[in-house]
Amino acid sequence: IKEMQAADARAHELQQELLGVVEQWQAAAALEQELRQELQEASSPEDLSAAMLNGLSTRELKVMLQERGVECTQALEKGELVHALVHYADLQRGVMARYQRGLRQQLQQAVKAQRQAERRRMELKQQLQTVKEQGGSHSETEAQEQVQQQEARERAKRQAAAAAQEAVQHQPPRHPMPHLPEAPTAAAAAAAAAQEAVQQRRMQAREARAAQQQRRQQQQQRLHQQQQQQR
Structure with a gap:
């Protein structure tokens, strides 16, 4: 009996530990x-330069480009407005590339946490x-039933x-994710780190x-x- x-x-x-691990796995899967989805959206962005420059006059455009780096300023001083626009577009592509790298790192953490769980x-x-x-057949059966239901x-x-994803996204990402290695860290720590990274990224945005x-x-x-001075 004992x-x-x-x-x-x-x-x-x-049973309790298993239910907790299943919850961790669910959180990691949702984060993944x-x-x-966010990485696929970032893999095919709009032309940010054209979107920001839409509707600006030549004078407003020059004022904006003067704050976009030394190369843009030098091109403006030479009267090369198109050259300045090219440098500005390069800057925008660099920002988007860094954003994509950050998303891929967070995705790796989420997948690692999911595999650990x-x-x-x-x-x-x-x-x-x-x-x-x-001898603990009764409790084990109850635990198995709860786990199977979950x-x-x-x-x-x-x-x-x-x-839902298949209905919204009709084409695969331009940059498919490579096979990710197994994670050496604990599932709970990796899931918490991934969640914290997402919150930090949203705050930075x-x-x-x-x-x-x-x-x-x-x-x-x-x-x-400037308009007042010209008047």
Whole structure:
């Protein structure tokens, strides 16, 4: 009886740990899906230069390009407006390339966390099977049923997400992801790091938009002052 009680207690502990690992795997899988979609959107961006320059007059264009680096300034001093635009477009492509590299690093972390959680899940299921053989059949069966139900819900979520992605995205990414190596770190730590990286990236994006808006306001103020001086 004592052996059966001990096996039941151990099965309950394994059940709780297994459910926690399944939740970690679900979080990592959701993060991976989000990062893959964002990476595909970043792989085929609009011409940012044309979008930002649309509707600007030649004078406004020159004022903006003067703040875009030494090469743009030198080209403007020589009267080469087109040359300055080329340098500006190169700067925009460099920014987009760095953004894509950051997304790929975060995607690697999410996939590593997902694989770690999957390995731990298989280990726990094997331990539960061992506990069943030692006498904790009732608790082990209950644990298996709960885990199977949660796995079934997760499979349904993955199928729905895959169907939605296939309906929205009609072509594969231009830059497919290479095979990623196994992660040496723990699943929980990797998932937390990936989630923190996503939050930091979103905060940086908000700060960048605020800084861009401030620069536009400053440019408008300078243009207004120039117009007053000319009058």
